[in-house]
Amino acid sequence: MKKKYIYRKIIVIAVIVLFFGVGIAQSTSGNIKRCSDEMDLLKRIGNTNDDWPIDSQSTTGPIPPLGCYRGLNPNLLTGQTVIDGMPVYLWRHGCGPTAAGMVIGYWDGHGYDDLISGNAATQTHDVNQAIASGGDSYNPNPPGSEQHYEDYARPEDYPPPMLPDDYITQGRIPHSDDCIGDYMDTSKSTRSNCYGWSWFRDVDDALLGYVNWVEPKYKVVAYNLEWGGLTWDNFCREIDANHPVILIVDTDGNGQTDHFVTAIGYDDSHNYACYDTWDTNIHWYDFTQISIGNTWGIYGATFCVFQGISFTKPKPSFYILNNDVMKLPLFQNYQWPFSEPLIVGPIDIEVQVSSASVIDRVEFYIDGNPKYNDTTEPYGWRWGEIVFFQHTIKVVAYDAGGPIASNEMKVWKFF
16 A cells, blocks of 8 residues: 555656646736637527617716716615626726626626637726727827727717718728627717717627627627616626626616616615726616606616636646645746646536526536536536546536536546
C-alpha cells in the first residue's frame, strides 16, 4: 500500500509539472478561448403587433429632465431582491438601446459571451458600438464609414421640428443594421423618432434581430407585455430567475411614456429597482400603472430570456481536490493558458440553466454515458470517478416537453 501511494504521488507531481512546464501566461485580455454553448438557431418568438398607442414612445434625452423625481431612499426599503452581476451603462444615443444593451451585456457575462466583443461588464468602446454604432457629435465617423450615429442620430433634433436623418439629406444609402439602435429604429425620422427616441413595440424585435445578427446559434425568447399582461407576480418571477426586464415608463407623471429603464429588482412594498441610463445608481420606484400623477408609472415591459445551459464549474483552470488553484493569491497575476480545465481528484460539475419554461431535470453525461439526473436548483453533480486523460462532460436540460438545451466541454482529469 505504501508503494502504491508513492507511485500515485509521483504521477500527480508529473502531471502538474507537465502542464505548468508549458508555462502560465502573464495576464492579458482576450487570449483565452472560452467554452461556448452549442445552441440551436434563434427562435424568433415575439410580439410583432404594431397596433400600439401613440404614447408608447421614449422621448427623453441624455440627462434627466429638470425636476425629475429620482426615487425612494433605498435605506428605508425592506426585503430587497436585486439581480447580481448586472452591468450598468449610461445613455448612448437613446435610452431604449442603452436599456436593451444592459440586458444584452448581462447575458454576455452569463454564458453567451459572443453577444458583445470583449468584456461587457463595463461600458467599453465595444459595448457602445453594440448599443449604437458610429461616433458622436465630438468625433463622428468620417464620410464613407457612416454607421448608426451618422445615418440616423444626426442631426440631434428635438421637436419642433423633426428633421430628416442625415442619410436622407445627404442622399446616401444607409449602412446595414449592425447595432441594437439600428434594430430598434432609434432616432429614425422615417419612424417619427427624433434623436434618441424609440418605440416600445420595437424593443422585442430589436433584441431578437440583434442576437440573430451577431450570433444566430443562440436561442432567445423576447416579448412585450402591456400593463395587465405585465403583473407584479410575473415581474417578480423574472427577477427571481435572474432575468433583467426592460420597462417603458412615464417619469413625470403626465400620463404619457417618455423613458426606458432596465429593471433589476423588487422589494416587499411593491417597488421596482432599475438602472435608468442617466447615472450608475440603482433607483427605486413604485410598481404602478402609468396614469396622470404617477411619476415613473409603467406602461409595459419587455421580457428577454436566453434559453440554454452553461457551465459555472469547472472553467478553464487548474483544480486539485475540487479547489481552483488559479484563485490562490500566489497566482493572482496569472491566468490558465489552456482552453480546457485540468482536474486532479473529484470535481463538482455545476451548471446554470436559462429558460422561459419550468425545468424538469438536468442530465449529466461523461463520454456519452449517463451519470446523474438533478431535479432541483442549483443543478450539479460531483464527479468522483478515478479516470485519466481527456474526457467529455455533457449536460442536457429538460422541461415537461423534452430537451431544451445542451452543452459540453472537454476536460483533462487524473484520479
